[in-house]
Amino acid sequence: MLEELNRLEEEALKALETAEDEEALDQWYRAYLGRKGAVTRMVRSVGTLPKEERPAFGRRANEVKQALEAAYADRRETVRRMALARALEEGAVDVTLPGRPVVRGRLHPATRTLREIYAIFADMGFQVYRSRDVETDEYNFQLLNMPPHHPARDMWDTFYTTQEGVLLRTHTSPGQIHAMREFAPEPVRVILPGMCYRYEQITARSEIQFHQVEGLAVGRNITMTDLKGTLAEFARRMFGPERKMRFRCSHFPFTEPSVEVDIDCILCEGRGCPVCKHTGWLEILGAGMVHPVVLRNGGYDPDVYSGFAFGMGPERITMLKYGIQDIRYFWGNDLRFLEQF
Ligand code: PHE
Numbered sequence: 001m002l003e004e005l006n007r008l009e010e011e012a013l014k015a016l017e018t019a020e021d022e023e024a025l026d027q028w029y030r031a032y033l034g035r036k037g038a039v040t041r042m043v044r045s046v047g048t049l050p051k052e053e054r055p056a057f058g059r060r061a062n063e064v065k066q067a068l069e070a071a072y073a074d075r076r077e078t079v080r081r082m083a084l085a086r087a088l089e090e091g092a093v094d095v096t097l098p099g100r101p102v103v104r105g106r107l108h109p110a111t112r113t114l115r116e117i118y119a120i121f122a123d124m125g126f127q128v129y130r131s132r133d134v135e136t137d138e139y140n141f142q143l144l145n146m147p148p149h150h151p152a153r154d155m156w157d158t159f160y161t162t163q164e165g166v167l168l169r170t171h172t173s174p175g176q177i178h179a180m181r182e183f184a185p186e187p188v189r190v191i192l193p194g195m196c197y198r199y200e201q202i203t204a205r206s207e208i209q210f211h212q213v214e215g216l217a218v219g220r221n222i223t224m225t226d227l228k229g230t231l232a233e234f235a236r237r238m239f240g241p242e243r244k245m246r247f248r249c250s251h252f253p254f255t256e257p258s259v260e261v262d263i264d265c266i267l268c269e270g271r272g273c274p275v276c277k278h279t280g281w282l283e284i285l286g287a288g289m290v291h292p293v294v295l296r297n298g299g300y301d302p303d304v305y306s307g308f309a310f311g312m313g314p315e316r317i318t319m320l321k322y323g324i325q326d327i328r329y330f331w332g333n334d335l336r337f338l339e340q341f
Pocket of ligand 1: 170171173214
């Protein structure tokens with residue numbers, strides 16, 4: 001019986017070495033030390049031994065039990081440590097890896113150009129004046145010298161609303177009237193940036209919405225020379241000192257005389273290319289001296305005051321500056337385009 005007990009102890013200790021997790025440990029415990037375990041059963045069988053062998057067997061059995069309990073507790077601790085080490089290794093974070101780059105936003109190319117324009121005109125004393133996108137027929141046309149049914153209205157295909165006489169502004173020029181009525185009879189020097197809307201076929205060259213920046217200066221003794229000087233300075237700062245500028249006669253109902261302003265083509269420097277349609281010139285804005293009727297509508301006496309106005313499209317200017325072929329990129333929300341600026 002004693003031999004058997006020794007053999008059982010040896011077997012149990014060996015089996016314990018192979019227990020690698022909690023479940024195996026529990027199983028092992030049940031097999032040897034549990035209520036129906038091999039060791040427990042053997043201890044109980046002490047009664048079947050001859051009387052004189054019982055004390056020695058009993059002592060040895062207790063020793064074995066205690067040894068196995070101790071080995072079991074040891075092994076449990078080892079298994080716990082192994083499991084912890086494994087978990088740490090599996091979930092390890094390599095703190096030396098470089099971080100994930102943060103995706104940075106940026107300004108929309110139209111916003112960048114707008115801000116450049118603000119800065120250039122701010123240096124010449126122009127304030128930014130904001131006015132509404134939803135306008136009345138009166139401000140968008142009538143006060144700008146275009147009575148109902150005036151054929152010049154055809155230059156602006158218009159989004160009308162369901163409310164009589166209310167429309168989306170087709171240009172920033174109605175802001176001229178708002179500004180003049182606010183400042184008259186004091187002199188005005190403002191630029192009016194904002195979104196404009198036209199009911200047009202969308203093509204590479206035209207969109208239904210786009211920015212304009214209007215300029216307006218009203219005061220005493222303002223002449224065409226001032227307009228020329230102001231625009232020349234603008235073109236120099238926006239496109240570089242080597243650009244040439246050209247004034248062409250034109251017509252707008254709200255300016256007299258009216259001009260359109262070109263710069264020599266940035267790409268071919270005037271030699272002729274597809275961008276300038278082989279003319280050597282790029283149109284950048286419309287301008288003129290504020291029409292006497294418009295001055296009066298704004299609250300100024302045209303016999304005392306005079307002024308100039310101009311209107312430009314920042315998207316168009318951006319296209320010229322960066323050689324962008326299609327205006328639809330601006331509002332297409334394609335990051336591949338936007339990320340280039
Ligand atoms: N409002 C004109 C347009 O949209 C541009 C312009 C503004 C022309 C001011 C003259 C003076 O085409």
